[in-house]
Amino acid sequence: DAGITQSPRYKITETGRQVTLMCHQTWSHSYMFWYRQDLGHGLRLIYYSAAADITDKGEVPDGYVVSRSKTENFPLTLESATRSQTSVYFCASSESAGGGETQYFGPGTRLLVL
Amino acid sequence: GENVEQHPSTLSVQEGDSAVIKCTYSDSASNYFPWYKQELGKRPQLIIDIRSNVGEKKDQRIAVTLNKTAKHFSLHITETQPEDSAVYFCAASKVTGGGNKLTFGTGTQLKVEL
Numbered sequence: 320d321a322g323i324t325q326s327p328r329y330k331i332t333e334t335g336r337q338v339t340l341m342c343h344q345t346w347s348h349s350y351m352f353w354y355r356q357d358l359g360h361g362l363r364l365i366y367y368s369a370a371a372d373i374t375d376k377g378e379v380p381d382g383y384v385v386s387r388s389k390t391e392n393f394p395l396t397l398e399s400a401t402r403s404q405t406s407v408y409f410c411a412s413s414e415s416a417g418g419g420e421t422q423y424f425g426p427g428t429r430l431l432v433l
Numbered sequence: 434g435e436n437v438e439q440h441p442s443t444l445s446v447q448e449g450d451s452a453v454i455k456c457t458y459s460d461s462a463s464n465y466f467p468w469y470k471q472e473l474g475k476r477p478q479l480i481i482d483i484r485s486n487v488g489e490k491k492d493q494r495i496a497v498t499l500n501k502t503a504k505h506f507s508l509h510i511t512e513t514q515p516e517d518s519a520v521y522f523c524a525a526s527k528v529t530g531g532g533n534k535l536t537f538g539t540g541t542q543l544k545v546e547l
Contacts, residue, residue, distance in 0.1 A: 361537040424476040
């Protein structure tokens with residue numbers, strides 16, 4: 320579990336501000352994912368990445384931007400935060416498809432948008 | 434896209450009893466079905482998974498069954514203990530060479546009472 324970390328763990332920001340959530344993994348996993356967790360909705364996929372410089376949208380991508388210049392990092396940016404983006408954000412990684420599907424989650428970032 | 438429904442949303446059992454959580458999925462091409470346990474304030478952690486070429490899998494007190502025809506799968510926990518109290522999430526995905534995007538159910542809050 321220590322192989323995937325997120326920062327910050329807690330963040331309070333104001334509507335309209337830009338916020339970047341960081342995710343770092345030390346396993347050299349190919350795939351990385353960002354989820355948001357809200358009561359009543361479970362975990363919903365925001366964006367995912369199959370490798371460095373390859374990203375794609377998930378179920379709820381609006382208002383978010385991602386990049387992946389290095390295999391180990393997958394930052395998530397809220398370009399102009401809104402109150403509806405108050406949530407717990409989890410990053411996850413997996414080795415590959417075809418037997419390496421297990422996704423390992425980071426500890427999460429609790430974001431409050433005022 | 435895939436849609437996963439999970440029931441019940443809350444489940445209370447006496448210590449030592451069995452607990453069953455059920456999920457249905459919509460995409461018949463889904464072929465990977467993991468279950469995650471999430472304790473309060475913690476990250477989701479994989480407890481068991483099953484692939485579509487298998488009907489049942491067991492790991493000590495935990496078992497998962499899959500009915501591909503009916504498109505449903507279930508988590509069975511026997512001899513429940515207080516430490517089993519947590520939120521459990523089912524998920525489904527279609528694992529391909531392009532990755533593994535999980536669609537989660539909305540979760541079941543399991544409470545094991547002494």
